[in-house]
Amino acid sequence: MTTTPAHIDVSAIDFDVLGVWMDAEGLPEGPFENARPVLGGTQNVMVAFERGGVPYVLRRPPLHVRAKSNEVLRREARVLAALEGTGVPAPRLVAAQTADEPVFYLMEPVDGFNATTGLPEPHASDPAMRQRMGLEAAVALAALGRVSPDVLPGFGRPEGFLERQVPRWTSELESYGRLEGYPGPEIPLLRETAEWLERNRPRAFTPGVMHGDYHVANLMFSHAGPWVAAIVDWEMCTIGDPLLDLGWLVATWPSSQLQVPGLPAAEELLDCYAELSERDLSSVDWYVVMACFKLGIVLEGTHARACAGKAPKDIGDLLHQTTLDLFARAQTWISR
Structure with missing residues (x-):
């Protein structure tokens, strides 16, 4: 049984439907936990959450889909899949839903920081x-x-x-x-x-x-x-x-x-x-x-x-x- 976190816009992410899809993909089951928006410079929707003890980031088009939004995400998912194992530092794709729209994909969270928003230690003082x-x-x-x-x-x-x-x-x-x-x-x-x-x-x-x-x-x-x-x-x-x-x-x-x-x-x-x-x-x-x-x-x-x-x-x-x-x-x- 999946649960929809109250503080996430349910019009953007249907966690019940997402849970059924993740189950079919063979991903860990269980309730969705600690769901929160991921802020960034893109108009696409990104949400971080955990399920079955595993962290994920979901990326999907904006609610008001632009003409090429779904095709852009299809391309992104294809690129991330192709780059795995090449030595290029990129988010690791977990799974993608590209057959239907809205297209979305899951990736592993990146343990890192964006330098344009500030430097942590030891970077700031070294x-x-x-x-x-x-x-x-x-x-x-x-x-x-x-x-x-x-x-x-x-x-x-x-x-x-x-x-x-x-x-x-x-x-x-x-x-x-x-x-x-x-x-x-x-x-x-x-x-x-x-x-x-x-x-x-x-x-x-x-x-x-x-x-x-x-x-x-x-x-x-x-x-x-x-x-x-x-x-x-x-x-x-x-x-x-x-x-x-x-x-x-x-x-x-x-x-x-x-x-x-x-x-x-x-x-x-x-x-x-x-x-x-x-x-x-x-x-x-x-x-x-x-x-x-x-x-x-x-x-x-x-x-x-x-x-x-x-x-x-x-x-x-x-x-x-x-x-x-x-x-x-x-x-x-x-x-x-």
């Missing part, structure tokens, strides 16, 4: 620990870059991946013009940056598994040391060029959410990655500039919506400034 944390972000990314794309057959579109990048994000930026009140992208050197990217695009790359949004806020670090306990939020995962993940890490480093002394410089991240990877980093500047270009355009979308009254003005202004900062950073890498 400069050497913080230095190594930054390098371990590159170590975990290098491990992902070594995974064969064969673990995810038919996943993504690696053919023409790099060729699609500038047109894809230029088109995204142009689409904001349909929002009434948006004056257009007032971004210095926007066209010049796009042209530089097209002229200097790497001619070839080795396809691999990409996280797609690799930055410090999507990492959980071990309480026991500087290591990455898990890379989380695999919504953007695809088969593409893993060096764009490296560019993304450098473009967002150090994160404005993680302004603590003792972190390694971006060049140290690159050196660490290079020592652990056989990938050709001779065009790494291109990947950093491409990451700045893409992320800047993504953030400009919120500014455009704010101009149209569809997002808070202060958030729109803040993200527009972040876009300007990213394009300025791109120029620094172009001129290196």
Whole structure:
């Protein structure tokens, strides 16, 4: 017999139905205990609980399902299953329900912390620990870059991946013009940056598994040391060029959410990655500039919506400034 904890929104999680499904999966039986929401930066619903003495985290789409919510979770579950045993630090998938909607899956809880919400001891008072944390972000990314794309057959579109990048994000930026009140992208050197990217695009790359949004806020670090306990939020995962993940890490480093002394410089991240990877980093500047270009355009979308009254003005202004900062950073890498 299952019980539904009173402090959890029963419209989000039907624990009786969940219990029947878990029984059919051969998972430990018993009442649900200590159910509580897991807070994070995603709109998906995450709930932690114990059953039969075993802890779990359930992830499902939001109550107001978006067009691709269920497909995103199907992809995530597939990715987590494929990564098991590869050496990549990621949440361990326990079981997934992907045939019906809403799609959901169970994973083991991660024993770790998000550095953007604060540092525990000994990390907070040990400069050497913080230095190594930054390098371990590159170590975990290098491990992902070594995974064969064969673990995810038919996943993504690696053919023409790099060729699609500038047109894809230029088109995204142009689409904001349909929002009434948006004056257009007032971004210095926007066209010049796009042209530089097209002229200097790497001619070839080795396809691999990409996280797609690799930055410090999507990492959980071990309480026991500087290591990455898990890379989380695999919504953007695809088969593409893993060096764009490296560019993304450098473009967002150090994160404005993680302004603590003792972190390694971006060049140290690159050196660490290079020592652990056989990938050709001779065009790494291109990947950093491409990451700045893409992320800047993504953030400009919120500014455009704010101009149209569809997002808070202060958030729109803040993200527009972040876009300007990213394009300025791109120029620094172009001129290196």
